[in-house]
Amino acid sequence: MxxxxxxxxxxxxxxxxxxxxxxxxxxxxxxxxxxxxxxxxxxxxxxxxxxxxxxxxxxxxxxxxxxxxxxxxxxxxxxxxxxxxxxxxxxxxxxxxxxxxxxxxxxxxxxxxxxxxxxxxxxxxxxxxxxxxxxxxxxxxxxxxxxxxxxxxxxLAFFDAIAPIVHRELIDMDLAWFQSRWNKGDGHDYINCPMSKDEYLAFHAALLAGEKGEFREWERDTPYFEGCMPIEVMAERGVDTLRYGPMKPVGLDDPRTGRWPYAVVQLRQDNALGTLWNMVGFQTKLKHAEQVRVFRTIPGLQNAEFARLGGLHRNTFxxxxxxxxxxxxxxxxxxxxxxxxxxxxxxxxxxxxxxxxxxxxxxxxxxxxxxxxxxxxxxxxxxxxxxxxxxxxxxxxxxxxxxxxxxxxxxxxxxxxxxxxxxxxxxxxxxxxxx
Incomplete structure (x- = not known):
């Protein structure tokens, strides 16, 4: 043609x-x-x-x-x-x-x-x-x-990070529950994994200590874009940064307690069959083995299998x-x-x-x-x-x-x-x- x-x-x-x-x-x-x-x-x-x-x-x-x-x-x-x-x-x-x-x-x-x-x-x-x-x-x-x-x-350049995807069948629904924040949607749009204060602090420490991917020489001065910040980089900004960001518990009632948890990890449906769910806001530059280890400390994801792990790539504009x-x-x-x-x-x-x-x-x-x-x-x-x-x-x-x-x-x-x-x-x- x-x-x-x-x-x-x-x-x-x-x-x-x-x-x-x-x-x-x-x-x-x-x-x-x-x-x-x-x-x-x-x-x-x-x-x-x-x-x-x-x-x-x-x-x-x-x-x-x-x-x-x-x-x-x-x-x-x-x-x-x-x-x-x-x-x-x-x-x-x-x-x-x-x-x-x-x-x-x-x-x-x-x-x-x-x-x-x-x-x-x-x-x-x-x-x-x-x-x-x-x-x-x-x-x-x-x-x-x-x-x-x-x-x-x-x-110019910035880093963009990719969030992990987990298999639905291995999420422990005895610990997690379905709910959209403030009950928007039909009630089954998000899976919520709650954390107590001690669980959250341990998770935060694991993110900070987790082994990260190495940068190439030409990547080291490249800034992150605020809208797609790796979870561990957010964690470095302060112990409560995640609780006021992607792990915010506001508007989510844990059915086991009737109260908002100290922190929460949300997962959103990723395919029409509902078999894959992605971890909302959990883009990361942790090494793959570290992702499996650290993310399995999240209540409800202790047996999780990952269809895709997170990653990091350099974006240019x-x-x-x-x-x-x-x-x-x-x-x-x-x-x-x-x-x-x-x-x-x-x-x-x-x-x-x-x-x-x-x-x-x-x-x-x-x-x-x-x-x-x-x-x-x-x-x-x-x-x-x-x-x-x-x-x-x-x-x-x-x-x-x-x-x-x-x-x-x-x-x-x-x-x-x-x-x-x-x-x-x-x-x-x-x-x-x-x-």
Whole structure:
């Protein structure tokens, strides 16, 4: 097939960009390295494989910015949200998916589209024609060097950590129980493993003492991203840090005592069958043997078997506010757009959202028209604004979508009403822009 645009990278952003272009009648060549060469984090060659959590986070469009982003993407025909909805698993008010079913669905959608040619190949040079680079945080060395050579900028970097997954059948439900915090959801969305004060202190000490993976020379000065901090690094910040973070017991009543435990480890369903559950917030750089030893000290997980242990990999992103224009084009090479985590957005949904916008911007350009960026009052516009101009290159850091990126309201409102008013304003602004 003779293609009009070349997309490099078949993750969430690349798949979404390809879909948006193909639906607009543009012929796409989508190059994905996996299938020829693997990465330190992926386990399959499926498109849009989820390598960390299986959660797309909150699906509440009225009170949460990422839930609002979900809603906006659904209105714009997102293939990622369509497949996520089709493979949803219980997670309270969050959107979590059966990760294999989701990735298979995205792969099948892309492979079967008549306007998309999926090619398994590694690309090491910047394309000459219209292109979107969506290679994500694990961009191959050759292409990363080509980007650095073209821009004259060193890519920033941070570490991202992967949480373990355990087999449901070996969780001791005499100690653990089903409950969503504050009883949201259907009551069976999370498994909770309680800890007494003594158990928690012993666990905290074991995390600090556990043997960690060694860093390579070039990784040692790389900062962590706050939104995906390894559990043992959080533990180093203070003895109570975990109890006020991923091990927070608030809103969870232990049925054996009728009270909140001192601390709690939550597990969230990871596949449609309910046979695999991931440890929420337990991304880690502990060595594998240490993970098994330390995590089996958690009440309810003393006999746990792990379908996947945690891991750590280096993520890279470009200084987007300095390098990209308002429609994600590389200023030095306007034929090339960037999308996804390599732009410095953080999160599955955010990556796909920037892929959606890159695809739509490119489709309009190829049609000889101009698509204005979505209004900053929308979740899409707020996220795009942060990437392309909302921060200085010197202080730019990966960011999840949040209401702090939105313009302030023109009217005074109670704090409790603010998010609802911002969501209503966003819906109106998106409807006008989409029309």
């Amino acid at each position: 003779t293609y009009q645009i070349h997309i490099i990278g078949g993750g969430l952003a690349g798949s979404e960009a390809a879909w948006q272009l193909a639906e607009a009648g543009v012929r796409v060549r989508l190059s994905e390295m996996r299938g020829v060469e693997g990465t330190p984090a992926h386990h399959t060659d499926l498109l849009a494989e989820l390598v960390c959590s299986n959660s797309f986070r909150s699906d509440d469009p009225e009170h949460n910015a990422v839930g609002l982003l979900h809603a906006e993407m659904r209105k714009l025909g997102s293939v990622i949200l369509r497949c996520a909805d089709a493979h949803r698993v219980p997670a309270g008010s969050a959107l979590a998916v059966d990760r294999e079913g989701f990735a298979v669905a995205v792969t099948q959608a892309i492979e079967s589209h008549p306007n998309i040619e999926l090619v398994r190949e590694r690309i090491d040079a910047l394309p000459e024609g219209h292109a979107i680079i969506a290679t994500g945080p694990l961009t191959a060395a050759g292409l990363a060097e080509a980007i650095r050579s073209e821009t004259g900028e060193e890519a 470009i200084q987007s506010p300095k390098l990209l224009d308002g429609t994600l084009r590389l200023r030095a090479r306007p034929n090339i757009r960037f999308a996804g985590q390599i732009t410095g957005c953080e999160g599955y949904v955010e990556s796909a959202a920037i892929g959606l916008l890159a695809g739509r911007f490119a489709a309009a350009e190829l049609a000889g028209t101009t698509l204005a960026p979505p209004p900053p009052e929308t979740a899409l516009g707020a996220l795009l604004g942060h990437i392309t101009g909302g921060a200085t290159a010197e202080t730019y850091q990966p960011m999840n979508v949040n209401f702090g990126l939105f313009p302030p309201l023109d009217v005074r409102s109670k704090k409790a009403d603010r998010k609802g008013l911002m969501a209503a304003r966003a819906r109106e602004a998106l409807a006008t822009w989409a029309a």
